[in-house]
Amino acid sequence: MENEVQVFSGLKIKEVNGQVMFDAESAAIGMGITTFAKSGKNYVRWPRVNEYLGLSTSGQLVKRGDFITEPQFYKLAIKANNETAERFQDWVTEEVLPSIRKTGGYQAKPMTPMELLETQFEALKEVSADQQELRGEFAELKERFGLPNDLRKRFTKARNKRVVEVMGGYYGTAYNTKKLRNAVYRQLGNVIKDRFVISEFASLPLSKFDEAMRLTQNWQPDEVLTFAINGANEQALLEV
Known part of the structure; x- marks a missing residue:
């Protein structure tokens, strides 16, 4: 798997010098650190990702196409502090990583219809929460800036x-x-x-x-x- 990118249910992973590296974009999406544009496309909130990683004021900022280390992955999950991030981290640590380290690959366990429904429901809740946060940010901007x-x-x-x-x-x-x-x-x-x-x-x-x-x-x-x-x-x- 050395330097070869593998995709596990949307999460991109590669191994560099024996260290597992995570694609920052797919990791952030899996943790719900995203926002939806009017077009309906889901975008990563890069300023927040870098803030969670402690890179907002110093160091090289993480962007699309970059890979992060395993410790950074856990730091991102902890800072995200939501149910989606917790489930995503559990899936990675309990299924993906052990499978990779044992066999060099990953075989996902099939989800039951109820598990699939619960996952979709939680994703919808995260979207709603993001929309609420965006409305709050817009209201703050309305207060901060003057009239057009x-x-x-x-x-x-x-x-x-x-x-x-x-x-x-x-x-x-x-x-x-x-x-x-x-x-x-x-x-x-x-x-x-x-x-x-x-x-x-x-x-x-x-x-x-x-x-x-x-x-x-x-x-x-x-x-x-x-x-x-x-x-x-x-x-x-x-x-x-």
């Missing part, structure tokens, strides 16, 4: 529209008084930034966009600013 350009433009238009509305229109004296208009923009901006604890509108979390839009559309200036707006517009009417 199209939503930033919508938010800017909403703020501009609200300022015009509360000041009595584009052609009103209040809106055309620069100092007063700036005060209204500043007060609305401060309300939004204080509510969502941000220093600039571009930092607004995507998950808070709808709430921020509602806040903007329903916002009213405080009594002092409202008095100033009304006073400016009423004075203009008196002068006509």
